[in-house]
Amino acid sequence: MIEPFRIHAVEPLRMVTPEHRAQAIAEAGYNLFSLRAEDVLIDLLTDSGTGAMSRDQWAAVQHGDESYAGSPSWYLFRDAVTELFPFRHIIPTHQGRAAEKILFSVVGGPGKFVPNNTHFDTTRANVESTGAEAVDLVIAEGRDPRSRHPFKGNLDVDALEAFVRRVGAENVPVVMVTVTNNSGGGQPVSLANLRAVREVCNRYGLALFLDSCRFAENAWFIREREEGQGDREVADIVRDMAALADGMTMSAKKDPLANIGGWLACNDDDLAEACRSVLILTEGFPTYGGLAGRDLEAIAQGLKEAVSHEYLRYRTRSTAYLGEALEKLGVPVVVPIGGHAVYIDAGTMLAHIPPLEYPGQSLAVALYGTGGIRSCEIGSVMFGRRPDGTEQAAAMELVRLAIPRRTYTQSHIDYVIEVCERVLEDASRLRGLKIVHEPRQLRHFTARFEPLG
Secondary structure, eight states, rough: OOSSSSSOOOOOOOOOHHHHHHHHHTTTTOOGSSOOOGGGGGOOSSSSSSSSOOOHHHHHHHHHHOOSSHHHHHHHHHHHHHHHEEEEEEEEEEEHHHHHHHHHHHHOOTEEEEESSSOOOOHHHHHHHTTTTEEEOOOOOOOOOOOOOOTTTTTTTTHHHHHHHHHGGGGOOOOOEEEEEETTBBBBBOOOHHHHHHHHHHHTTTOEEEETTTTTHHHHHHHSSSSOOOOOHHHHHHHHHHHTSEEEEEEEEEETOOOOEEEEEOOOOOHHHHHEEEEEHHOHHHHTTTTOOOHHHHHHHHHHHOOHHHHHHHHHHHHHHHHHHHHHHHHHHHHOSSEEEEEEEHHHHHTSOOOGGGGGHHHHOOOOOOOOEEEEEEEEHHHBBBBTBBBBOOOOOOOEOOTTTTTOOOHHHHHHHHHHHHHHHTTGGGGOOOEEESSSSSGGTEEEEEEEO
16 A cells, blocks of 8 residues: 655655674664664664654644643643543653653552563563562463464453462552553554453452553554454544553553653542652643643644554554565564564574574664664563563564654665565574673663674
8 A cells, every 4th residue: 555645844864884884883882772863774763753743743833832831732632632541630741651650659669560461661660660560461372473363462361360369459559451562562452351351450459551652553453353343433442442441651652643742641539649749740740741832732633643544554554564575585573463563583583592692682783784774672681681680581582673653665664674684694694792781770772782703
């Protein structure tokens, strides 16, 4: 299919030589996060805040009102959020991790446990920073890159109930479900699974929160894959998802199509009051939450565009175009293809590299060196370090090719396919890496590496 838009403004790309890339990645300590963006040709590091805003979003930016309290932009934002997510309390934040920080600083603490299908990096870190334990309970198919289960992001309901009985409901302040499941390959969660999780939460008096940053893509997959949902509006499916939860965290830098922003929402009055107190201390007044009025209005417009069937059909199909082409070449990828990214199974592609020599990081470095493509390791670098300082292999060794929204054309993606093919041909020559410097938390952002061998 063709892109359902035409290009209104362009941004030049800088072509750099292989020699320049080799020097740049060495100076960056073989960490893709440490590269200068101008040294990257195709940037697939993340889909967070890297998309292109629409003409109407840029018009909304000009309409933004910068009053400190009670700005008209706040009310436009609030109404756009509650149109899809009708929670009683909407608390704006500068991005999703700020919403997580506020929530878990209020409900977390030593002796507490937070189950999730799979926590992503900042979610896990914000849970663990309070002394609580983040627990992943995705279904077995979600840990198998080859499984074609249509909803591999589902939370294992039996495992959740057994876990709650073991640790005690009083020690589980909230159950989280991430839609779609980013760490597990961008895999969706079904409405049936959310209903089943809701039933467990009801039995034990537990709050259910959604990590909702890719809510529209998840709802689209429900429409495409779940029985009885095929004729429904995506917006109505989103409302059904929200109705099953007691609250949510959101990074508006993903499906809401903005470059910055987020929010925390809930129905509990006491929780909302406690969270607003933290918000005022760390983010800003409750009607702007660390955002400019222009950002609030860009998000409000983005929410309307995010649930467009035409846009979502293009979004998921263009991502699948990349994934299907790589699979045809013999590059092992997580299937079914998710909505926001294609995940290469580096553990399989570089099976000769042990997990704690970081095959995902090695593959990501090779993609950059070969063709200037920046990607993100989601494996033992990101998730191998435990809170007690020990290290263990992650469940999967993946490299995520995250597709910014409305940013690259098909010819860009064809180039990515060619680079991946070249790296596949040279895969047996790649070697692992060792970490020579790392922080105590979220090491993948700033760690430095050296090649082995």
